[in-house]
Amino acid sequence: MKDKIFRFFLFVAALFVLVLSAAIVYALVSRSSEAFQEYGIWGFVSNAEWDPRSATEEYGALSFILGTLYTAFFALLLCVPFSLAVAMFNGVYFKGKKIAGVMRSVVDLLAGIPSIVYGLWGFYTVRPLVIDLGVNAQGFGVFLSSIVLAIMIIPYASSLSSEFLSMVPNNLKEGAYSLGATRLEVVQHISLPTAASGIVASFILALGRALGETMAVTMLIGNTNRIPTGLRDTGNTMASVIANQFGEADGLKLSALIAIGLLLFVITAIINLIAKLVMKKLSHA
Amino acid sequence: MNQDKPISFTSRKAKDKTAYILVWIFSFLAMVPLFFILWDVVSKGYKNFNLRLFTEVTPSSVDALMARVNGDPIPGGILNGITGSLLIVGLAILLSIPLGLFIGIYLSDHKGKKFASTISYLTDLLQGMPSIVIGIIAYAWVVKPLGGYSALAGSVALAIMMLPMIVRSTEETMNMLPVAYKEAGLSLGSSYTNVVFKILLPSGFGGIFTGILLAISRVMGETAPLMLTALGASVVNWKVMEPTSAIPLLIWDFYNDPNLVDLIWSTSLLLLIVIFLLNWIAKIVARKWKV
Numbered sequence: 001m002k003d004k005i006f007r008f009f010l011f012v013a014a015l016f017v018l019v020l021s022a023a024i025v026y027a028l029v030s031r032s033s034e035a036f037q038e039y040g041i042w043g044f045v046s047n048a049e050w051d052p053r054s055a056t057e058e059y060g061a062l063s064f065i066l067g068t069l070y071t072a073f074f075a076l077l078l079c080v081p082f083s084l085a086v087a088m089f090n091g092v093y094f095k096g097k098k099i100a101g102v103m104r105s106v107v108d109l110l111a112g113i114p115s116i117v118y119g120l121w122g123f124y125t126v127r128p129l130v131i132d133l134g135v136n137a138q139g140f141g142v143f144l145s146s147i148v149l150a151i152m153i154i155p156y157a158s159s160l161s162s163e164f165l166s167m168v169p170n171n172l173k174e175g176a177y178s179l180g181a182t183r184l185e186v187v188q189h190i191s192l193p194t195a196a197s198g199i200v201a202s203f204i205l206a207l208g209r210a211l212g213e214t215m216a217v218t219m220l221i222g223n224t225n226r227i228p229t230g231l232r233d234t235g236n237t238m239a240s241v242i243a244n245q246f247g248e249a250d251g252l253k254l255s256a257l258i259a260i261g262l263l264l265f266v267i268t269a270i271i272n273l274i275a276k277l278v279m280k281k282l283s284h285a
Numbered sequence: 286m287n288q289d290k291p292i293s294f295t296s297r298k299a300k301d302k303t304a305y306i307l308v309w310i311f312s313f314l315a316m317v318p319l320f321f322i323l324w325d326v327v328s329k330g331y332k333n334f335n336l337r338l339f340t341e342v343t344p345s346s347v348d349a350l351m352a353r354v355n356g357d358p359i360p361g362g363i364l365n366g367i368t369g370s371l372l373i374v375g376l377a378i379l380l381s382i383p384l385g386l387f388i389g390i391y392l393s394d395h396k397g398k399k400f401a402s403t404i405s406y407l408t409d410l411l412q413g414m415p416s417i418v419i420g421i422i423a424y425a426w427v428v429k430p431l432g433g434y435s436a437l438a439g440s441v442a443l444a445i446m447m448l449p450m451i452v453r454s455t456e457e458t459m460n461m462l463p464v465a466y467k468e469a470g471l472s473l474g475s476s477y478t479n480v481v482f483k484i485l486l487p488s489g490f491g492g493i494f495t496g497i498l499l500a501i502s503r504v505m506g507e508t509a510p511l512m513l514t515a516l517g518a519s520v521v522n523w524k525v526m527e528p529t530s531a532i533p534l535l536i537w538d539f540y541n542d543p544n545l546v547d548l549i550w551s552t553s554l555l556l557l558i559v560i561f562l563l564n565w566i567a568k569i570v571a572r573k574w575k576v
Contacts, residue, residue: 006478010394013387014404017452020445021407027425028418085311093308106316112560113322114506116536117553121322123540151318158315182301205413212415214509219540239417243509246421261421265414272413276406 024265032259034252035059044259050225052245052253059256061263063227067235068264070142070228071217072210075149076203082150083157083206087199090158091165092191093183104159111155119219122148127220140222141234148220149210157206164198165191197278204275208268214239238264323557330554338362338551343519343535349544359547365521366535366552369436372523373515373531374505376440381447382497388448389455389493390481396460405456412449419445420510428514436522436529439515443507447500454496458489491574495567502563506556508533532556 035044039060047060086107094100126147127139135143168191176186192199222234223244236244238260249257344352344361352360388404395401423442428434466488470480486493511517516528517538530538532552539549 003477010391014391082315089312184301184304214417
């Protein structure tokens with residue numbers, strides 16, 4: 001009897017995840033319906049105008065969607081060489097060695113630093129460097145946020161990648177070595193191809209992180225409500241516009257901000273799903 | 286490697302060496318930011334890292350300005366943030382741990398079944414959810430219906446963030462325990478409930494506790510969801526239904542107020558110390574109670 005109750009409790013707890021997820025979707029959908037009813041889904045997504053002044057009030061998400069995609073993809077691009085190097089360092093070149101343990105601890109520490117501290121560091125230390133580089137006068141913008149974002153996602157991209165690299169069977173590598181391959185050739189022709197889908201999945205997950213990252217980007221991107229014209233330009237991401245304007249928002253504006261939150265939720269869910277499918281392919285191969 | 290002409294051994298050797306050096310250089314470069322960040326926070330933060338930081342609440346902007354003009358040290362600390370973080374995170378722990386443990390046990394017990402896979406997938410989905418969206422959720426569920434910002438709303442947001450991490454670490458730990466533990470317990474006539482509480486949870490203590498500590502350290506520095514839920518307060522508050530500050534929220538306040546900027550680095554230093562300490566303890570626990 002006691003067991004039955006306990007097992008029932010466990011089941012209810014698991015069921016709670018389902019209820020929680022449904023309630024999350026419901027909360028986002030119902031609270032954003034005002035904006036979607038006003039503009040239509042496509043109208044809201046394709047409109048780059050964001051004007052909270054009450055006389056000409058108009059809300060569209062396009063500037064923020066593009067701002068998010070620019071910063072996240074540029075950050076992903078920047079983080080690839082470093083993440084791959086760290087992954088190969090831990091998963092291939094120094095697999096199982098003490099120095100790989102040290103590297104792993106450093107990467108763990110990087111992952112532990114809160115977003116807001118990255119933002120501070122980006123503001124006080126990286127921004128002056130960006131100004132010196134002549135990117136733009138104030139330093140704020142897509143370029144600055146992407147650099148800091150890239151550093152923030154290195155731990156996510158590299159730790160999972162290195163796990164996949166270290167799972168490559170030794171007999172494959174030893175076979176290649178015995179044929180006279182150099183270490184680079186083994187990495188190129190054995191390790192990387194074998195772990196490829198796992199590595200791709202880790203980078204997709206890292207992209208998901210970059211898309212939803214809030215505080216550091218809010219502090220660095222310049223917060224202008226228009227489509228960034230390039231890396232030097234300022235802008236806003238979906239997360240940063242919510243962080244910036246949620247506090248004083250109500251009515252239609254609040255609904256529009258929650259609609260952006262819903263879009264962000266959908267985008268990150270899709271990204272995570274893709275990563276999962278890529279990894280599933282790996283386990284079947 | 287279908288080359289018609291054999292590539293000279295020296296050139297292959299040289300390429301191999303170059304790749305090796307590149308891996309070193311890029312790995313090293315990836316580590317550099319950590320040292321710069323730590324240097325920044327420690328070198329700028331140690332000056333105001335004193336007893337006052339822990340015993341006094343945040344000064345008003347005007348008092349801070351006056352002190353600044355007179356050349357005095359900034360008159361106040363972050364006691365309201367420390368107590369707020371304790372309250373909000375503590376409540377989030379209470380909300381998320383029992384549930385996370387139960388879900389994790391359920392998932393490891395029903396591995397491969399359809400319902401469990403669905404739950405498992407949804408857990409991944411929750412884990413990948415941006416923290417700002419979780420902030421919106423807690424706002425819609427708690428702040429709006431109860432008519433105001435509160436520590437409780439912040440705790441709900443942080444609990445939603447912690448839940449998937451605790452579920453995963455519990456599930457993984459349970460999966461690693463030998464099946465014989467469970468079977469031996471059951472075959473001796475012990476009830477399932479007893480097996481879980483007297484055998485499985487104690488044997489998996491290390492892994493589960495490590496997961497919990499890491500989850501706490503992850504939400505300790507969360508700012509965005511708290512901005513939409515707990516809001517912040519300039520006084521020490523222990524009431525769950527009142528707006529409450531937290532350490533990361535104060536960093537955000539200081540960032541936006543030039544008069545309070547002197548406190549920004551010492552506060553960040555404290556936050557980093559707390560987070561790294563939790564990570565460090567988690568590592569020790571994981572090593573000591575290895576499953």
